[in-house]
Amino acid sequence: MSDDALLPILLVPDARLRARARPVGPGDADTVRDLAPRMLASMYAAPGIGLAAPQVGVGLRLVVVDLQKDEARDPLVLVNPEIVATSAEQATREEGCLSLPGQYAEVTRPARVRLRYQDLTGARREIEAEGLLSTCLQHEVDHLDGVLFVDHLSPLKRNMILRKLAKELKAKARERA
Numbered sequence: 816m817s818d819d820a821l822l823p824i825l826l827v828p829d830a831r832l833r834a835r836a837r838p839v840g841p842g843d844a845d846t847v848r849d850l851a852p853r854m855l856a857s858m859y860a861a862p863g864i865g866l867a868a869p870q871v872g873v874g875l876r877l878v879v880v881d882l883q884k885d886e887a888r889d890p891l892v893l894v895n896p897e898i899v900a901t902s903a904e905q906a907t908r909e910e911g912c913l914s915l916p917g918q919y920a921e922v923t924r925p926a927r928v929r930l931r932y933q934d935l936t937g938a939r940r941e942i943e944a945e946g947l948l949s950t951c952l953q954h955e956v957d958h959l960d961g962v963l964f965v966d967h968l969s970p971l972k973r974n975m976i977l978r979k980l981a982k983e984l985k986a987k988a989r990e991r992a
């Protein structure tokens with residue numbers, strides 16, 4: 816199937832965002848070849864700088880990322896990404912998530928990460944990231960484990976954000992009715 820339609824992005828509290836995704840295997844080659852470009856298109860349309868397969872209802876360890884600096888596209892597709900090393904140094908950055916639209920909070924994570932993954936051809940690759948790319952990659956790998964950026968906050972801040980989101984989504988649903 817080769818359908819260019821955008822993939823709907825699941826919103827909290829969809830249970831599929833809380834499930835652990837399974838590794839991509841040799842039998843998933845067709846699925847991944849079809850899904851990766853559609854995930855990229857959906858990410859660009861949102862717009863966002865990253866998207867994990869569970870956010871579009873697919874429980875596979877597949878992530879797309881593009882920081883889109885200077886409007887030049889530089890898509891990165893990561894199959895079975897794994898964080899293999901993190902810096903002791905931490906960094907705090909404001910995060911948002913397409914599955915929690917309109918919600919933002921400062922999250923502290925390791926400043927730098929080394930990530931192992933496979934590209935679309937199945938070749939093993941490794942990258943080291945810092946800055947926004949480091950934050951984004953950690954945020955995406957979290958999604959594969961059913962973890963959201965609000966899980967890194969205090970229960971008080973997390974609940975404030977979740978309640979605010981629920982209220983805003985309810986108001987939006989009412990507007991549409």
Ligand code: GNR
Nearest residue numbers: 863864865866910911912913954
């Ligand atoms: O578009 C996104 N921006 C962003 C900003 C700071 C930290 C992480 C991100 S990822 C997010 C898209 C998304 O929800 N990916 O899962």
Ligand code: NI
Nearest residue numbers: 911912913914
């Ligand atoms: Ni996200």
